[in-house]
Amino acid sequence: MSGATFKLQSGETLLLKGSNGAGKTTLLRALAGLLPISGGRVLLAPAVKASPSELRAAAIYVGHTDGVKSAMTAAEHLLFWSRLYPGGAARIDAAVAAFGLDDLLKIRTGALSAGQRRRVALARLVISGKPIWLLDEPGASMDAESNANLIALVLAHNARGGAAVIATHDRIAITARTLVVERAPQAA
Amino acid sequence: MSGATFKLQSGETLLLKGSNGAGKTTLLRALAGLLPISGGRVLLAPAVKASPSELRAAAIYVGHTDGVKSAMTAAEHLLFWSRLYPGGAARIDAAVAAFGLDDLLKIRTGALSAGQRRRVALARLVISGKPIWLLDEPGASMDAESNANLIALVLAHNARGGAAVIATHDRIAITARTLVVERAPQAA
């Protein structure tokens, strides 16, 4: 992809729009340092070129495939993540509260409903404590309440100086600059 | 779950609303004959009690897990389904047209974007030629255009006398009776 020149200040949220297959997921994964960036560069803070590993350190990506194991309970997931992300243990309760997971903790995520499962996946954001959140369709199959909930969370994150990039199709109640990703005309 | 007494006429669409974990998916799967119905009964046509197998014969369910194999191309999926559903072969072209899959046919679905993959999964509706469509979050991670597209398709299906039950969180442009599923208060 090309022309991806934009600036993400701390404390702000960017929305990624674009039709299916436009390249939003691809862009997010690149920002997350999970894909190599061929040409073009990503600057962290005042014009420091960021290597994929630096990006990985600063950003957390929650994508379509949510990294939730059907065989494990929500509680087990939170515990696991809290070990992966330094200092995560201290943030478990915050995560549970943020996504109202209290009465889901003991259920195998395989038995959870789509939206409940999604909430478990998103709890990783809080646990990670990373400054940059990269969200791919966070609201998919979550009900209005949980969605509002999530948005509030993102705003709070911004208030704390955290940044976020959200790829989504449904218009959401965040006033933020929007990036439009378009599929370049292909020589079919 | 209880209290699910409702009537679905041919040619009409029902919307299922309800918070996460309310039981929409469960209800749909029951209607699809994929779950046993403990108490309560489903009547097909003038008051005929429908056995799960009869339900399975009349209805098609497309759920959160879409039954799409990353290793196979879209074309291969359509072909496979057309063999499973009697007479499906004749409807392949219609399905491709309905979801604009022409230029995705040759790509491994694993390489497709979330929305594109969803469209492949939904193509099954057209191929099945079943009268009753049971859709669980059909629009998840599809862009506005594809969504409008889908709705048009459902309306056309109704016009042809087909019925549909759609579980969704985002308000969609179908004027239809809405069924609200609520989670019964649990003795936590």
Added chain:
Amino acid sequence: MHEFLKMGGYAAYVWPAYAVSVLAIGGLGFAIWRRGRALQRKLKELDDHGGAK
């Protein structure tokens, strides 16, 4: 000469060994040569049609 071909009764082992060696290695050489020729032809076409350099 006939003696030579008999290989002291081991003809059935010696000659196949030589045959295999010649055929396998020779075959490889031939394959490489053919591929080279094909590639050069394609390149030439592209260059003639002013293909990008």
Added chain:
Amino acid sequence: MNPFELANPDRFERFARPIALPVSVLAAALIGVGLYFALFNSPPDYQQGETVRIMYVHVPAAWMALMCYTALAVSSAVGFIWKHPLADVAARSTAPIGAVFTAVALVTGSLWGKPMWGAWWAWDARLTSVLILFFLYLGYMTVWAAIEDKARAARLAAIVAIVGFVNVPIIKFSVDWWNSLHQPASVLRADGATIDSAMLTPLLLMGAGYMTLFAALLIASMRNEIAARRLSRLDAAAERPISTVRVE
């Protein structure tokens, strides 16, 4: 001259084109003379009889099997560490050649084994590890074939090649470590060759012949590989981005 200067494919082309033909001719000559000695001008072995003539095609092939893999591992390492494009090309071009030599060593070996040991095959450490070596070559080539993105393929394949290298010393010394049916080294050994010079001459001739032949084949297929890459670079479609981003 500094080998790294060859990094530039055009420079390699300039270096390779003139020597390609002479090397091939030299290889042909050496092998021709070697075959003459092997078949007409060397004595039968006092215990192995005429079958010893298999040695002249088996042993050099076996040597090359090991040599090629060593070359493969080394160029892979160079390509992996210094991101040296030509090294990747060399590695990729070496694999098929090595595979063929290995196959020849296997087949001629078992053709020799039937009369000598009374069995086509024995699960002896050396034989088995050569078989594994052959699989390794195949695995290496599969990696190249299975991955579209050639840059990534090169590095993955390099890992395979480098890891697999442990197999080479095992093969070389297997006969000494495990009491094996197989001949211990009688030529390539620290304390000098221990076989009769009448047999050594053709053996060495064939060895040299195979070696130069390898050089010739390698040069040829490296040139092919470079040409192929130029071709794929020439079709412009690959350059266009999939998507564009615009700020609102």
Added chain:
Amino acid sequence: MSAFLAIVRRDLALAFRAGGGALQSMTFFALAALIFALAIGPEPALLQGFAAPVLWAVALFAAVVSLDRLFQADFEDGSLDTMIETAEFLELQVLAKALAHWLTAGLPVIAATPAIALLFNLPPEGYAPLLASLLVGTPALSLFGAIGAAVGLGLRRASIPMAILSAPLYAPTLIFGVNAAQAGASGSPEYAPSLLLLGAISLFSALLGPIAGAAAIRLNMS
């Protein structure tokens, strides 16, 4: 019927995509034989007696190993729903999946057998019986295995592997298979009867497998 073929064809395709399919289990098989040969050591005399047992054992492993997930993937990604929804006879579909499994796990093993047998220096008269016994016997492995796999779908927490469920069914197949192969090689009169018995087992499995498997799936899906 076309559904039957479609399922077979799809599973074959998937098997080949997911790293190899036939070639996959063939090399796997060769590797296994190699492992045993290496472990047992070079004496050809010893090896000879082992061709039949080892090949049969490996064939069984190849089956057991790949059977665990026979229905799992379809169950998780929801395509099992579609199959149940469209099946007038779920038994047929189970049969189709078992057949596909045999084609990707059983047949390649048989195809590779002569080569491996050569490496074990099996005496010439041993080949026909060995191949015959494998050809007649291995389908039973895939079919019995299907039962275990189907039952296994349900018990997520199950700490007992499905192999155990099918083990009592595998064991006789294996024993008679090896018997037949060895009897044939030694030209003993037992050969014909034990081969017949093996055939009987396979037929039985072709009946029991689909019925029990389908029943188990229906239970687990509801």
Added chain:
Amino acid sequence: MSAFLAIVRRDLALAFRAGGGALQSMTFFALAALIFALAIGPEPALLQGFAAPVLWAVALFAAVVSLDRLFQADFEDGSLDTMIETAEFLELQVLAKALAHWLTAGLPVIAATPAIALLFNLPPEGYAPLLASLLVGTPALSLFGAIGAAVGLGLRRASIPMAILSAPLYAPTLIFGVNAAQAGASGSPEYAPSLLLLGAISLFSALLGPIAGAAAIRLNMS
């Protein structure tokens, strides 16, 4: 470090949930050994000699079989992303996964060995060496296997299973393992050195496995 433990613990949990884990490979192992006992036939004299080779072969087998998917599941459901994102040393995480694998595939086999050995009526003096060789040698299998599994992530259409890549590494482990066990049983002086060699191999694998594995994963994820 806590990440390391977390990964081990999680993989153990998953292994036990997903139909069996330790028990899985233990029964698999028992089954396999049984098969051989059956196949080889009743002569105790014969059996004795085979305890070590067969047990080692089966141990290797149990490892190979389960290694193929070591990273696959995490790769598909996206949790490998998380692991890469949080890893300061991906090598450590690979080591963790290999360790977990050994705990679920290697250790149970060792635990089951005495019982099986009994079944092969292994002479008393054979037990200690056999167990020692397995204990020292099997970790290498999991670690070498991790390399193949990591490389395999990339190739969707690979027509040769990645076990091949690890084969040259397995072979010496196996050979020296059997050597050690047999030397020990026969009280030959070779015992100590071959056991040491085995240890050296395991150490080497603990170095090579994580490094090569992590490198391969990084490549495949980008």
